[in-house]
Amino acid sequence: MAETRPNGESREVSLRAVTSENLRAVLALSVAEEQKSVYPRSNAYSIAEAHYPPDDDPVWFRAVYVGETPVGFIMTSEVPEQGEYFLWRLMIDAKHQGKGYGSRAVELLVERIKGTPNGKRLITSHLVGDGDAGAFYRRLGFEYTGEMLDGRDRVMRIDLSRDAGV
Numbered sequence: 001m002a003e004t005r006p007n008g009e010s011r012e013v014s015l016r017a018v019t020s021e022n023l024r025a026v027l028a029l030s031v032a033e034e035q036k037s038v039y040p041r042s043n044a045y046s047i048a049e050a051h052y053p054p055d056d057d058p059v060w061f062r063a064v065y066v067g068e069t070p071v072g073f074i075m076t077s078e079v080p081e082q083g084e085y086f087l088w089r090l091m092i093d094a095k096h097q098g099k100g101y102g103s104r105a106v107e108l109l110v111e112r113i114k115g116t117p118n119g120k121r122l123i124t125s126h127l128v129g130d131g132d133a134g135a136f137y138r139r140l141g142f143e144y145t146g147e148m149l150d151g152r153d154r155v156m157r158i159d160l161s162r163d164a165g166v
């Protein structure tokens with residue numbers, strides 16, 4: 001059963017489509033100022049890239065909700081026929097961080113991928129710096145592959161064909 005706040009509002013995390021109804025709220029979400037060196041892209045930038053991606057792989061994105069409140073954003077680039085999913089963006093608004101929402105959003109993504117016929121691997125990458133997301137992803141079972149993307153992003157991977165922590 002989903003946890004509820006004292007006012008009765010649900011704290012269940014869900015991934016919901018970005019629509020004309022919630023667009024402004026999603027664009028208003030932001031990481032903390034000091035996190036922008038390791039996560040420089042705004043949600044506006046990410047949504048624009050989702051529509052004009054650098055390659056032909058399908059892009060999937062959702063707002064992260066807690067109950068009826070948008071708190072974050074998640075976006076993947078996908079090669080379903082190879083069972084490969086790349087977690088391209090993940091952010092939780094600064095004032096909602098540290099409450100388990102980011103972890104739950106990744107778990108929901110993993111559940112979705114495991115529900116696809118061929119989902120095998122979830123890959124991500126992060127810029128290196130103070131407060132980078134490496135420790136967060138390691139806690140979820142991701143491991144470093146040793147590769148770098150564009151010479152500056154460390155690549156991490158979780159194998160979904162075995163149960164690896166999420």
Ligand SMILES: CC(C)(COP(=O)(O)OP(=O)(O)OC[C@H]1O[C@@H](n2cnc3c(N)ncnc32)[C@H](O)[C@@H]1OP(=O)(O)O)[C@@H](O)C(=O)NCCC(=O)NCCS
Nearest residue numbers: 039091092097098099100101102103126131132133135136
């Ligand atoms: C990384 C991020 C998505 C995590 O979301 P969150 O909701 O704050 O994370 P959770 O509350 O689920 O954290 C789970 C655990 O990871 C830890 N954690 C979260 N972010 C961390 C970070 N940047 N470095 C180290 N540990 C971190 C939390 O302290 C928590 O540990 P605890 O249970 O011992 O307290 C969020 O901090 C964020 O938006 N950061 C800026 C954007 C970013 O770096 N995104 C990743 C892109 S590659």
